Amino acid sequence: MIKLLNLIIGGTLGTIARYYLSGLIYQLFGSSFPFGTFAVNMLGCFIIGLLASLSEDKFLLDTNARILLMVGFCGAFTTFSTFIFETSNLIKEGESMQAFLNISASVIAGFLLFRLGVLATKLI
Secondary structure (H helix, E strand, O other), X not given: OHHHHHHHHHHHHHHXXXXXXXXXXXHHHOOOOOHHHHHHHHHHHHHHHHHHHHHHOOOXXXXXXXXXXXXXXXXXXXXXXXXXXXXXXXXXXXXXXHHHHHHHHHHHHHHHHHHHHHHHHOOO
C-alpha cells in the first residue's frame, strides 16, 4: 500500500511540475521549437541522474524514496529520463551494443509508430 501511495504522490507531483514548467518555458521562449518539452526532458535526466547516484553510490535513498522520486515523480515528469537511465545502465554493464540498439530502436520505432497512429486516424 505504501508503494502505491508513493507512486500516486510522486506521479501527481511530476505531472503538475511538467505541466507548469513546460508552460513557463513556452511563455518565455515561444513555440517555434519544443523548448518546454526539451527543458523538461533535460531537467528530468539531471534529476534522475542525481537520484540514481544518491541511491546507488551514496545509499541515501531507500526503496520507498526511490519509488516516490524516481518511478513516481521522474516517471510522470518525463519518461525520457527513465530511457536515459536504463540506457546508461546498459553502458555501465558493458552492453554498449544494447545501449545503441535501445537508442536507435526507440527513436526510429517511436517516430514510425507515431506516424502510423496518425495514419490510422485517417481510416476512422
